[in-house]
Amino acid sequence: MRFSHKRGFLIRAVALAGALATGSGAWAQTASDWPNRAVTIVVGFTAGGPTDVVARILAEQLSARFNQSFVVDNKAGAGGGVAATLVKKAAPDGYTLMFGSSGTLSIAPNLQKSLGYDPLRDFTAIGLVASYPYFLVVPATSTMATFDDFLKKGRDPASNLTYASAGNGAVNHLAGEWFKAETGVKSVHVPYRGDSAAVTDLVGGRVDWAFLAGAAALPQVKAGKMRILASASATPGRGGEGILTLGESRYKGFAAEPWNGLMAPAGLPQPIVAKLNTAINEIMHRKDIVEKLAGMEQYPFTGTPQQFTNHIKEQTERWGAVIKAADIKVE
Known part of the structure; x- marks a missing residue:
């Protein structure tokens, strides 16, 4: 009887290990051939605004670079919160991304008690894109x-x-x-x-x-x-x-410069993060893109995924202090 139990345990353990190996292999395969179909970039604001305009410039360039469609999907509402909640629940496979903004990622957490998402825990930071004064x-x-x-x-x-x-x-x-x-x-x-x-x-x-x-x-x-x-x-x-x-x-240190960046649901494989971050940094510093942004008083604002994460933290603290000092409350 004991032998039978032990043998059953060993069979299950081997099966589990095989499943995990297969799963990790599938993730690796997904990352290596990504993207092999259309990618959606969710924008939490209406079409035509500063966040949407830059998202569309980036989407067009990513489409050309990866030879796949990167489609902007506007899901306006709650200062970007509708889009954030939607993307948070998506599969972390690189086919649903979010074009996050400073308001959604560093101001809303200071103003709304029941936000529905955590900017750091629920998302993978891919790369900062642009800012404007x-x-x-x-x-x-x-x-x-x-x-x-x-x-x-x-x-x-x-x-x-x-x-x-x-x-x-x-x-x-x-x-x-x-x-x-x-x-x-x-x-x-x-x-x-x-x-x-x-x-x-x-x-x-x-x-x-x-x-x-x-x-x-x-x-x-x-x-x-x-x-x-x-x-x-x-x-x-x-x-x-x-x-x-x-x-x-x-006034040293005074800067009111909204920014935006590309994010994904938490757990996006690092090879995809690296692919996208490299692409963003190269695209946003191309001369033709810099000139296009300048015409709208937008400027490249890029870096590593870790720098993006650090910027969210720093900005959350900065605006949190302003909100507290001015006793700003949003109904």
């Missing part, structure tokens, strides 16, 4: 012609300044609160449902200022409807010659 803008009709004019007026409580954002908890809302704390400017926050509505009221002079992405601000500046007073970046030269760079010259 916000610009401090005012209506073209504003009496604040320079940044120093802005500071003088903004520090006077009698001015009753207001600033617009894409909504409570949006990056340009947090940037506004951080900026107020750094400069002593007094201003009331006016949240909108997205940047487009904020732009309309800013151009119309119904709000006094805002931090806006180049994609939203520059067309209005070129049309003579807005004025740029500064770049909310730590890197000089962004926004054009003569544009004041806040984080470089006035």
